[in-house]
Amino acid sequence: MNRRAFLLTSAATAVATTLAACSSGGGTSSDAGGASDAGGGSGKTALVASTNVWGSIATSVGGDHVEVTSLISSPDADPHEYEASTRNQLALSKAAVVVENGGGYDDFMERMLSSAKNTSATVINAVDVSGFTAAAGAELNEHVWYDFPTVKKVAEQIAAALGKADAAHAQDFTANATALNAKIDELIAQEATLKGADAGKGVAITEPVPLYMLEAIGLVNKTPEAFSEAIEEGNDVPADVLAETTALFSDKAVALLAYNEQTTGPQTEAVLKAAKDNGIPVVGVTETLPEGEDYVGWMTANLTAIGDALS
CATH class of the missing domain: 3.40.50.1980 (Nitrogenase molybdenum iron protein domain)
Structure with missing residues (x-):
């Protein structure tokens, strides 16, 4: 297990224990780090992303109809050393859609979802979506948000998952994903221009x-x-x-x-x-x-x- 996986797993285990203790009296907290129940609370669909990278993609797709919580959001934070909190655990318990990176980068998400007993959320794993696999004898590069074709695929899956959770706004989600992917196509074109020169x-x-x-x-x-x-x-x-x-x-x-x-x-x-x-x-x-x-x-x-x- 690499350093990232060890630290994140340990943190998730600790917060799961804390959450269990807090829940033993039968009460629940309404503070979920900005998330809300799908169709309830703020009336927006709740989506939780492991990092603010995927949170930004989800915000672009969801627009005003979605409330996005990003568990890792500080630009000063080392994602390898993420420390989970009961606030974020509660956000996951209310999420209709979850976006995780996968590939060993944020294994804490699966453990937190399990502890939150949220079995109804649609979980989108970006590495799985990418289709990338590790070469023989090598480790997979899990930083797939630097691969634009993968990001386009994830945006489309987010739109589909949100449309399932909130059918009334499904066309909006699809249109937003299309608009976002058009901008990502411009990034792909920028890469191609640099490739031609360098x-x-x-x-x-x-x-x-x-x-x-x-x-x-x-x-x-x-x-x-x-x-x-x-x-x-x-x-x-x-x-x-x-x-x-x-x-x-x-x-x-x-x-x-x-x-x-x-x-x-x-x-x-x-x-x-x-x-x-x-x-x-x-x-x-x-x-x-x-x-x-x-x-x-x-x-x-x-x-x-x-x-x-x-x-």
Whole structure:
């Protein structure tokens, strides 16, 4: 079990125990972190997303007819170290639709749903929707929100699930998903433009967070797998692997460094310093939405930053 899965599972187990204790007197809380019962309370359909990335997609599709709760929403939070709360557990208990990432990224969602005894919610798993599977002997890159075709599919499934929960507004959900996917098509076109100019250039990463986007542009990841795997798992990077990674910059083997700003430490900072010392552009990436951004605006900024770094 990797560091992410261990921490999230432990947190979910702890909150499940707390919820059971709080519920033993037969009472329930009306505070569900902004969520409401489908067809009741605020009159909006309740949807819970594991992160504000999928929450933003759901908000675009649901519009004014849906109340969205994102369990991980702080831009300063490390999603690997999510700590569940009874407030979020209660939100899940009321959800008509749940959007999780899957692929081991947010396994706490399944445990929290089980503890909440919510068996009626439609659960959309983005990794399952993507159709991606791990290559033999390798781990799946679960950061599928950086893959635009996957996001389009998830948006369509959210529209279908919301239409099932609220048939009166089904056409609105479908229209909203269509409009969102048209904007995502523009992002795909932006990737294609960058690919035409920059395909084949080498890049370095600290974690595989943006790899789907980088590969769609035709960029080649030169980072030793042992480096990015150790960082993602929360393990120390062997000295020889760190030296091999920093040499990418002194050897000018890469055109940019994609740096995960939400998982940092002495070894990632050493790589960051090597890039800066050797004049290699650095593009910061995150796993959750920056404050005040929506999904399309965020990804547009990411692509623009990559294009500027490569030019």
